[in-house]
Amino acid sequence: MALSLLLAACAVGPDYRRPDIATPTQWQAPLPHDGQLDQLGNWWAQFQDPVLDELQRAAQADSPSLDKASAAIRLARANLRSAGAAELPTVKGTTSSTQSGTKQGNGAMPVTTTTGRLDASWELDLFGGTRRSVESGSALRDAREADWHDARISLAAEVATTYVGYRACQLKLSAYEDTLRSQRATAELTQLSVKAGFTAPADGSLADAGAASASASAIAQAAECEVSIKSLVALSGLDESRVRSLLGSRPATLPQPATRTVDSVPAQLLTQRPDLVSAERAVASASAQIGVAEAARYPSLTLNGSISLSASSGTSSLPWSFGPTLTIPVFNGGALAAKVEAARANYDSALATYKSSVRTAVKEVEQALVRLDGAVRREDDARRSAEGYRAYVTASEANWRAGGTSLLNLETARRNAITAELNLISLQQARVEYWIALYKAMGGGWQADAPSKASTEQAPPPRI
Template sequence: MPSPPLFSGRSGLVLLLCAALSGCAAVGPSYRAPASEQLSLPSQWQAALPHAGDTQRLLAWWDRFNDPALTRLLQAAEASNPSLQKASANIASARASVTTARASGQPTLSGSASASRNNTLGSAQTTTTGGLDASWEIDLFGSVRRAAESADATLQARQADWHDARVSLAAEVATDYVTYRACQLTLQASQADARSSQTTADVTRRSLQAGMTARADAALADASAASASATAISQQAECDITVKALVALTGLAEPALRQQLDSQPAQLPAPTGFLVNTMPVDLLSQRPDLVSTERALAAASAQIGVAEADRYPRLSLSGSLSGSRSAGVNTTPWSFGPSLSLPLLNGGAKRAAVDSAQAAYDLALASYQQAVRSAVQEVEQSLVRQDSAERRSADVQRSAAGYRSYANAVEAHWRAGGDSLLNLELARRNAIAAEQSLITVQRDQLLYGIALYKAVGGGWTVSTGDTP
C-alpha cells in the first residue's frame, strides 16, 4: 500500500490550520530594557574629572603604561587564567542551550529497522521491518519562541561575563604589578635605612668603647638598627607575597616571573592620563557586568512567557509509517493525526509557575538597578580618590624632600658632635615616613587609575566580537 500524500483530505487541512496558528503572537510580556529614569541615573558625573593627557580608546589603555614587563604579564594571564577558561566553558554551555531551545520548535523524525530469521516446524523464514516516526509540537502560544529568547539572552550574558572576566583579570594583574613595584621601592628605602642605622650603631659602639658616648646612646643606636633590619625583612616578605599572587594570576613559573620582573628597574610605571568623557547613562552599554545583568533580566522576562504558555492547550502532530516483509508478504501500516492536550486541573501549579517567573523577573530587575547604582558609585569614588591623589602629590614630594634634607643636615651635625643621637633618630624616622608617603601616593595614583579603568568598563564594547 503506498504511503499517503503529505496534504491529503482532513489531515492536510489540520496541518495547514496548525501552521497558521503557529504564527500567533507569543503570550507573556514583550521585553523592553528599563529606561534610565527607572534606574535613577544622574545626567553627569559629580566628582571632578581628570583632564591630563589626550582622549584615547580605553581598549588600548594598558599601552599607556609603556611597561613591557606588565604587557607580558597581562598576555600570560589572558592565555591561561582559569577564570577566563570557566567563562569560555559557560559560553559553550549557553550556546548548547540555545540550540536545544530552538530545536524544541522543530519536527522530530526517528527511524527504526530490524531483521530476524526463525525456524518453525522445519520451515525457515526471514522477517524484516522498518519504520519512521515523526512528531511536531505546534508552538501555538510562543512557548518555544520565549524559551529561545531566554536562551539567546543568557548566551549574551555569558559572553559579557567573559569580557568582564578579562577586564577584571587585567586590572588585578596590573594592581599586583604596581603594588610589587611600590613594594620594591619601599624595600630599597628600608634596606638603605637599615644600612644607615647599622653604620650609626657601629660608630656609636666604637665611641662608647673610647669613652666618648654614653651607654644609653649606644643602646638606642643598637635598638634602632635592629628595628630597621626587622622592617626591611618584613617588607621583603610583602614583596614575595605579591610575587606569589602574580604567579597565581599569570600561570608563569616563579623563576620565569621573577626574571621578567627583574628585566626592568624597580620603578613605578608613568602612564599618561586619560579623559573620562562618558556620561553615567553610557555605563549601561560600556560595562560588561551591567550588560550581563541586563541580559539576565531579558532572559527572566522571556521565562514569564514560557510559564504563561504552559497554562494553554498544547497541539502536536504525530505520524508513523512502517513496513515489513515476512514469508513473501509485504505490509505498510501508517498513521497520522493531531493530538490536543488541555491543562484542566493542576491545583494552581501552573499559575504559581507564572507567579514564580514574575518574581524571578522582579528580583532580576532589582539586581540590575542595584548593579547600575553600584557602578555609578564605583566611578564617582574612583574619580574622587584619583583627584585627591593627584592634588596631594606635589605636597608629599615637597615634604619628602624637606624631611630628607633635614635628616642629612642633622646626621652631619651629629657626626661633628653638635647634635644628639635622639634628634638624629627622630629626623631619620620623619624622613623615612615621608619617603614612604611619597611612594604610597605615587602608587595610589596608578591604582586609582586602574580602578577607574575598570569602573568605566575597561574599553569593552558589544561590537568587539572576540568571545571564544
C-alpha cells in the first residue's frame, strides 16, 4: 500500500501539451469592413429572412447528421465511464442452495446446503495506465462534442447555401420567362408580317427558333428550381407542401447579409473552429494512449479477497482469504514494446492530421476572402452591363418595329441582354455564398471552451 501511494503521483508516458502549430500572423487576403464577424453564433439571423430562419430551425431540430453526432457523444461518455470504473475495486457476490440425499428403504430426509460468497479485487494503478486511459477517454469525449458543433455549423451552411441557390434560381427563371414572353410576341408579329408579304420567311423561322430556344431554357431553369426544393425538403425534414408554402410566402429575392469585418487573426482559428478543436483533442487522446501502452510493460499489483459462508445440517463454516497478486510481464516476444511503438505512430498520425487541418482552415478563410472581395468588386460592373444591355434591347425593339434594324440584330441584342442578366444574378448569388463560406471557415461564431471538466453524466449538447 505504501508503494502504491508512492507511485500514485506518477504515470508513465508523455504528459500532453497542446502542439504549437505555426500560423500566419495576419490574413493576406483583402478583408471586408464595417461591423464584426466573429461574435455571431446564429449567423444566418443577419439575413433577416424569416423563411431561412424557419428552415434552419427545422433542420437543426431534426437532422440525421446531428443525431449521429449525438450518438457518438454518448458512446464517448460511456467509454469514459467504463475507463474510470477500472480505478475502483470490483465486488461480486454469489449464493446457492442445494438439496442432496441417498434413496433408502426407510426414506432418509434430504440434506440442504446453503452457501454464500463475496469476492473482491482491486488492481492498483501503480504506473498510471488507468489514469492515462481516463485521460484518453476524456479527450475523445471533448472531440466528439466538438464534432457535434462542427456538424451543426456545416448543416446550417448547407441549408443557407441551398436556400440562396433556390432564390437565385427563381430570379434566373424570371429572366428567362421575360425573354420568352418578348420573343413570343416578336414571333407572332413576324409571322403576321410574313403572311402579309412584308417580311421574308427566313425571319419568321428565326423568330420561331428564338422563342423555342427561350422556352427550352426556361423549362430547364424551372427543373433546377424544383431540384433545389427537393434538397431543402431533405435538409429541413419538413413536408414538401410546408416547404413550398414557406418559399412562396416571400418574393423571389436574394437574402442579403449584413456587411461584417474579420477582426481575428489566423491563430484564433484554433479556438474558433470546432473541427480543429476535435483534431487537437484527438492528438491528446493519442498521447494518453502511449502511457496506457507503456504501463502494460510494467508489473501490476492486484489485491484479492473473498469470504464465504456454508451451512448444512446445523453446521456452518466461514472461510476467508486475502492477499496481493503481483503479475510481471517476463517475456512476450516484443508484443508490448510493439504496442508502445504503435501508440507513438498513432500519435504522430493524429498530430500530422491536426497540422494539415490547421493549414486547410487557414487556406479556406483566405480563399473565401479572395473570392468575396472579387465578387464585391465585380458586381457594380456586372450591374452596369446588365442595365446597358437591357436599354439596348428596348431601343432595338423600337427600331425593329420601325423597320430600322434587322430581326437578327434584335435577337443578338436579346441574347447579350439575357447573358448579362444571368451573369449579374450568378455574381450576386456567389457573393452571398462566399459570405456563407467565410462564416463556416471562421467557425460560424463558435468559440471553444477549455477542455470539458463536466460530469460524464452530462446530456448531449442542446440543439440551438
